[in-house]
Amino acid sequence: MQFEYINYGSSLIQGLKKDPLVLYIFSDYPLKNIQRKESKRNIFEPDPVYYTIDEFKNQAFRTDKIILSEAKRFISLYNHMKKEFLELNINNYFESIEFSDKFFKYYAELNKSLSIESIELEEWQKKYFQNFHKFKEKYDIHLAEKNYIPKDWIHSIENLDLSSFKKYKKIVFVDVINFTPLDKLVISKLEKFVEVVIRVQGEFGVFDEDNLELKDVYLPKIQKNEISILEVQDELELIGNLLDIMKIKNNMTNIFSPEADENEYSKIFPNNFMRGSFYTINDTKLFKFLSALNELVSSLEPRMNNLISINSFLSGIRVSEIQEYYKVEKKDMEYIYNQINWDYKYIGQEKNENISKIYLDILKIYKMKNIDAFIEYFNELLSLDMFREKIYLNFYDKLQEYMGYAKTTEIMLEEKDMDNCFRNGGDILKFLLQYFNGVEIIRNDKTEGKYLIKPMENCKVIQSRESIFINISIRHLPKMKRDSLYLTEKQKKENGFSYYEKERKEEKYRFYQNLLKNKFNTILYIKNENSGEAVSPLLSEVLNKYKINYLEKMIYSEDILERLLALKSNSIGQFSEAHLLKEKIDFKNGQMSLGAYDYEVLAKCEYRFYLSKICQLESFEKEDTLGLSLKFIGTYVHEVFEKLTDKMWKKILNISDYNISPEEVEELLYLSFHYNRKKIPLYLDNYFTQILIPRFTKNILKFYKEIEELYIEKKVKRIESEKNSKKEPLLKGEVEVTLGGRVDLVIETTTNNHIIDFKTGSKIDNQLDFYTIMLYGDESRAQKSIYNAFEGKLENQDKIKLTKELLKERLIDFFREETYLLSEKKSGCLYCEYEDICRKEF
DSSP, rough: EEEEEEEETSTTTTTOOOOOEEEEEEESHHHHHHHHHHHTTTTOOOOEEEHHHHHHHHHHBOSEEEEHHHHHHHHHHHHHHHHHHHHTTTOOOOHHHHHHHHHHHHHHHHHHTTOOOOOOOOHHHHHHHHHHHHHHHHHHHHHHHTEEEGGGGGGGGBOOOOGTTTSSEEEEEEEEEOOHHHHHHHHHHTTSSEEEEEEEETTTTTTEEETTTEEEOOOOOOOOOOEEEESSSSHHHHHHHHHHHHHHTTTSSSSEETTTTTTOHHHSSTTTOOOOOOOEEGGSSHHHHHHHHHHHHTEGGGGGSSSHHHHHHHHTTHHHHHHHTTOOOOOHHHHHHHHHTTTOOEEESSHHHHHHHHHHHHHHHOOOOHHHHHHHHHHHHHTTTGGGGGTTTTOOOOOHHHHHHHHHHHSOOOHHHHHOOOSSSHHHHHHHHHHTTTTTEOOOOOOOOOOEEEEEEEESOOSSSSSEEOBBBBBTTOOOOOOOOOOHHHHHHHHTOHOOOOHHHHHHHHHHHHHTTTEEEEOOOBBBTTTTTBBBBHHHHHHHHSSSEOOOOOOOHHHHHHHHHHHHHSSOOOOOOOBOOGGGGGGGGGGEEEEEHHHHHHHHHHHHHIIIIISSSOSOOOOOOSSSOOHHHHHHHHHHHHHHHHHHHHHHHHHHOOOOOHHHHHHHHHHHHHHHHHGGGGGGHHIIIHHHHHHHHHHHHHHHHHHHHHHHHSEEEEEEEEEEEEEEEEEOOSEEEEEEEEEEEEEEEHHHHHHHHHHHEEEOOHHHHHHHHHHSSTSSSSSEEEEEETTTTTEEESSSSOHHHHHHHHHHHHSSSOOOOOOOSSOOOOOOOTTTHHOOOO
């Protein structure tokens, strides 16, 4: 075996001869393709064969078995091992994916490591690997019976076939630095009939020639490159300074990044940056539409007769593709927000026609039985202009191709097995979306004048004297890899698995390879203690050893934010004490009906009163409350009290009988519970039925017992609940003011009046005084009480907080003022829904 070392900065493909008897194996496609491009220059010499390392392995390991691709192997394992999955508390195919992924990965790595499963395990690991061994033993029998082999298990010693390489006199591995124990065995067998050469980058000593792995990755002693560094504090500064540098360099420099495929610069600055990653089916309207539908189907609640939680439904119809397809209008959204305002927690078939259509389509998908039904459904969608996006040149072809792959999986399963894997149409849709996920498609984009941020590994093959590297920070380099094999680093190293220290050396090698390729390099990285951003440790070694030119920031994020704030301040003015005049047209027909809550708002802030009462201005969007809303609990209790009083009032008046059985109260509470079923989250059923209903039953019975004690010896001439009462105008003039409101319970005897308010939450201080003035013309002409249905406590309100004179005086002052006054106290603005309108400052 021979080894060749190419200095950093020199080309890895220099001196590679065009010899058809030489096989060249490259580390990746970019390197292979640049060599192929170079070799085309001499058309009179025969072309050699070029492979990537992955292509070489696919030629070296062969099988005549039926290969199970990614999704098929997962389905095959789940379908055959369903009983064993249930023992692990894995109840469906999608829950099995994580376990299956680790299972297939472990045995793939085991094959590469040539280990015989003699790993000395710690106690905590044993249960995981016992499960793996149990599954493997049974699954191997199934694979043998069906003549199947999982795709990632092909690379194993029993499938090795090197006969196709005997026609070559030499095999050259170019820039391949990661050899597994299985790869080393392959090379040793190749050496028996062909010359093997390994070419790497760096000085002699960088590669361990005995063990075929990186040894000591270090920087050359003599610096041959100019390196400039710019430290920024956030992404905004990074992009601003990058654009400034590119402008200085006449837009001719290449930009590289370790996260080129992940950055969102093209979305934030579409005029400046091209998309770094390939377009995929995920980017299409169809995929986004189907993904939103999938989320909605997944939200169906079988225990609630397949209703959908209102939050999930709202999230779904906010997706632009759903809105476009179903032509969702303001009235449809308003319907949902009203349902939220009325405390509904679930959506089903509704009075709104469009909402019902969406819901019925979701049920239709839920009931689909096979992939053919989805093929028909997708073709219906693709017949619409909305989903025929011509900008994606091969989208339809790719979709049909992967639908075909999915169909072959269905054919592999019998109908019974299909039902075992997928519980409903929602599962089939989710499975199809997994097939489509990440499938690359071609988009016809305009790229002129835009920068493309390229992956770091591309730097070694791009001819240039100068490069810019961005995001060389600890968050992106070295890359954090999530372990999924349940093995410690020591176990991995001792048993031939890939381990962190080895992977770290490889990243370091690649970083130096890219950084030292060009004569001039500029590096931008983020350092910010608040966000945990810091310079990459790989770059730190460069900073410590080499001469660095530190650049000065030209763009500061504070400057950018100040410009944005200036734009905002131009469009949204600061608070000014603008006067809002009162006008006759504010009060329709010269009348104003005033409730207890209205008065409380008016007393605190006339401006808020104007917006809420007169304009009836409210937020269009409503947010669902978590759990049960206090408003609903209050309404629920009030409804039951009202029904009980309507049921009892005659016998109270006629024979002073206040008796009611616990069963009667409980029955009404349960009837109201079922009537309001869509307003109660399923997960609170036990709380409602086992805690709230027993508590309310007890406290309602207690209430009527206390009323009986108060009035058993008195003649009750009137007892009414939820009385909507109006009296003569309290105030006459240009505007007549009439008090109004619903009183929870009124009891009148021959000697006194009693107003009772039922509460499950907070109270308004002057509410009972207000109702007394409304009903009897004077605040002192009734006894006033609050009954807390949660606590089962009747509390009398003896202290008068609002008098008729004070009420009239405040209203006279209100009409005397020509403008609607703003609150003078900060407390008057607490929890005000109109703060963004008035913007009052204290």
